[in-house]
Amino acid sequence: MSTRVFIPRDSGALSVGAEKVARAIATEAAVRNLPVTIVRNGSRGLYWLEPLVEVETPAGRVAYGPVSAADVPALFEAGFLTGGRHGLNLGLTEEIPFLKKQERLTCARVGITDPVSVADYEAHGGYRGLRNAIRMEPAAIVEQVTQSGLRGRGGAAFPTGIKWKTVLGATGDQKYVVCNADEGDSGTFSDRMIMEGDPLVLVEGMTIAALAVGAAQGYIYSRSEYPHAIAALTEAIQGAYRAGFLGPDILGSGKRFDLEVRVGAGAYVCGEETALLESLEGKRGVVRYKPPLPAIEGLFGKPTVINNVISLASVPIILDRGAAYYRDYGMGRSRGTLPIQLAGNIRHGGLVEKAFGVTVRELLYDYGGGTLTGRPIRAVQVGGPLGAYLPESQFDTPLDYEAFVAINAMVGHGGIVVFDDTVDMAKQARWAMEFCAIESCGKCTPCRIGSTRGVEVLDKVMAGQDREANVALTRDLCNTMLYGSLCALGGMTPYPVLSALNHFPDDFGLPAAEPAAAAR
């Protein structure tokens, strides 16, 4: 019998040589005349162990990692096809503590299945949510999503069910479901992992959304930096069409849903939902005024559901297991789980899906194992380039939307970027302004001009020129941007800037903050 060997096709695994490993294993197996079936799965999210190769044994899947092509002959010698002993043997994958302690709901299948196989997807519980939804009234689907407490995972944390309800209630001959797969935030890669590792859960989530609001056409807008995600999605969509899960007659219901992938072109602002819709229409990604909401006048002026990848990929399990099952995870008003991404200078970087409530400290040390460089962690940025920098004193904050708002920070898309004690926080503040200047869509002055001015003023601060006055000017400028910007690019760039100033004044050549100022 042929042994199944799993070697990820995930771009992170590929970035450290998974393709060469796959080729080496295929070649070595052929030379030794050993029957193996290589499955190109997603990543388990334990990236410091990538390329992580798994072998199916009667006891379960045994992991080896990080494997390089040069290790392959020795692995065969050690009998790795039957889980043999070897220095890279990590034991049963499911027993690795980093993975074992997680609560994987949205990412339940990532790394386990063949991402583009509809049969494998169904064998692992896929399409059960859609099979339930197809028998329900649209309003009942919306109600389930509302009851689950799911809030948008793209950043703004708006209740998904309420958004859907607006689209369901809107009149229009044509409605759209759009997936925001622009994932521009540094430190985030969970959307990518879903698209590469379990794209069908996104396809299923979008199909359920379409049934819920009465849409017949869907678009996934992926960033162009994700070629492997685009390829996996495209393959998965073709499979779903062939199996009758997409197209003119979904599961014999007589309902149509067509889905296609569109690709961005390297503009961070196109992650903002209205800029994304402009881009999908073939225009410059300039932010629209709201109202009208996209739910009323969205793509091509029609009622449109626009949701993040993780939001949509969380819908199938809600429709499968019920709203209460999902809602039972989490804390306060943050219900369910969040795929958290540990990134930057971290020893064990990767994906940690946990119920809301896990603290930053647990994530950084219990999961992340501290920095990669072995130096102390000085600051972490949560929620992407518009998220605040947290000092050590805030590491006990639980991952919870409200708890983060209370410390002037944001959970955002759940990315945590770690910096050790060599970081210069004035430089990081300056970078926030610079990034805003690079990516501004140019529609409003506080963002377009303010960010460029911000870079100049911070340069002066860093050069020690009129320090107090220029810091005051920076704060003024931040205020103008906070209150005068049309969207969160200009409106939230002050978060990293002010948090750096407030928590790390020494880096700006300022005396230590008074506690009251630091709290602001």
Add this chain to the structure above:
Amino acid sequence: MPPEATTAEPWAPAVERALAAHKTRPGALLPILHEIQHALGYVPPAAVPVIADALNLSRAEVHGVVTFYHEFREQAPGRHVVKICLAEACQSLGCEELLAHAKARLGVELHGTTADGAITLEPVYCLGNCMLSPSLMADGEIHGRVTPQSFDRLTAELREAR
């Protein structure tokens, strides 16, 4: 200049193919520009009127789109494109040093092409590989945990690959 006058240009067949493939799709402009850039490595400014004409848009609109998006180039790049990630996670593990090394080794600034026409160096802001920083993308393939040494190996391989 009427569109007919330009069809003898070397880029014309690629542009015609892209237009034929996507013209009737809703929101066709980005797919068209992507396909042109995929085929040619850039979007020739002289093709803008042809595209505008086919889509019933003004030249200003098409030009506006080409210049708005960081990814579209108006000049042919080198035979290979290396994009170094300069976003926060990669900053935390020294992408600035990597960039300085790359510039010195290749003898170019960002957006520049090496003298032999082999490699164009560009910035990128996150490749979704932030757990294996510093990262770069070379001809569409992502590389993680890049060091100055692995950078040199990679660029040597690219040069060899022609």
